[in-house]
Amino acid sequence: MSPARARTSRAAIVAAARDLLEADGLEAVTMATVAARVGVKPPSLYKHVRDRAALLAALATDTTEELGRVLAQVDDSPAEPPEIRLRALAGAFRDFARRSPRASAMLFADLGPGVHAPVEAAGLAVRPVIEVTTALVGPTAALPAARVLTAFAYGFTSMESAGAFRLGGDVDEAFRLGISTLAEGLRAAGH
Helix, strand or coil, X not given: CCCCCCCCCHHHHHHHHHHHHHHXXXXXXXXXXXXXXXXXXXXXXXXXXXXXXXXXXXXXXXXXXXXXXXXXXXXXXXXXXXXHHHHHHHHHHXXXXXXXXXXXXXXXXXXXXXXXXXXXXXXXXXXXXXXXXXXXXXXXXXXXXXXXXXXXXXXXXXXHHCCCCCCCCCHHHHHHHHHHHHHHHHHHHHC
């Protein structure tokens, strides 16, 4: 007699959680709603994730890894000037945040004690940013510069997804201006 066929997988569970997150927000990501989305009873999920905290951690890991892949694809040309690479990375993050605004926001949210992506996944997502800021400002100021860049990109995209830019004007131009100003300011401060 062969064992029963698995009715779901960890990947399907995380994908369902991501769909629920984007459609209805973090509160909608529960064991019951994810189970319903993948077509199993809630106890079946416990074979793959121990509880909601583990589910959120898996979702954070998946999102962080995806962002890392997106940023790594953009920053595969170290021969380009760092300002151009920085603009490309910021643009890629903005595109990611536009496609997945709630997942993007979740990357920087307090999801509870111990609920976050592992350091390895975060390191992969941060590596392209550190590499470009190192090229821009040198190794000593690279981490603070990466934090400034990340804070601007996240803050801007959060405001954008919340519909906060209602005064008119060209929002794309504002983003480009912010990144250009940051690049110039960081370069000046780093050297």
